[in-house]
Amino acid sequence: MKSPLIKPLLLAFIAILMLGMAACHAAKDRQNPEGKTDIRVNQVGYYPSSVKKAMVVNATTKTFEVLDTTGKKVFSGNLLDEGSWDQSGEKVKVADFSAFSRVGTYCLYVPGKGE
Numbered sequence: 159m160k161s162p163l164i165k166p167l168l169l170a171f172i173a174i175l176m177l178g179m180a181a182c183h184a185a186k187d188r189q190n191p192e193g194k195t196d197i198r199v200n201q202v203g204y205y206p207s208s209v210k211k212a213m214v215v216n217a218t219t220k221t222f223e224v225l226d227t228t229g230k231k232v233f234s235g236n237l238l239d240e241g242s243w244d245q246s247g248e249k250v251k252v253a254d255f256s257a258f259s260r261v262g263t264y265c266l267y268v269p270g271k272g273e
Contacts, residue, residue, distance in 0.1 A: 196271045197253075206259040212266050215248040219269040222253040226264055233258040237268070 196215045204210040214222070214237060224233035237251035253266060265273040 197266055197268055197273075199266055206261050208256070210254070210256045210258065212253040212255075214251045214253055214268050214271060215246075217249075217251050217268055217271055219271075221269065222255075223267045224255055224258055224264050225267050225273070226262065232260065232264065 196217070198213040198215070200210075200212075212222075217237060220237055222235055222237055223231045226232050233255055235253065235255060235257075237253055240250045240252055242249050253268070255266070267273045
């Protein structure tokens with residue numbers, strides 16, 4: 159026997175997730191109007207207890223933050239300098255947020271690069 163509330167609750171949950179992602183993308187557009195992809199993350203997502211890294215190219219800053227969908231900082235760390243990638247000429251830094259394991263929708267923010 160199916161509850162009549164399951165479908166509306168499922169739709170509401172999906173809408174909340176989509177709104178959270180839309181908030182991150184809207185903030186990204188404000189922070190990075192040229193649409194540059196200087197922050198490169200796993201587009202599918204990360205498992206809570208897995209390795210979580212993002213690549214940041216040509217960054218002059220030394221830090222990054224993980225923000226929730228309201229823009230509140232929930233994690234921060236130092237960018238690790240990995241040198242230059244010869245094929246592209248880009249300077250690469252790594253944001254390692256593997257220690258952050260809270261399930262949810264988040265944005266990676268790098269000062270000077272946006273979200």
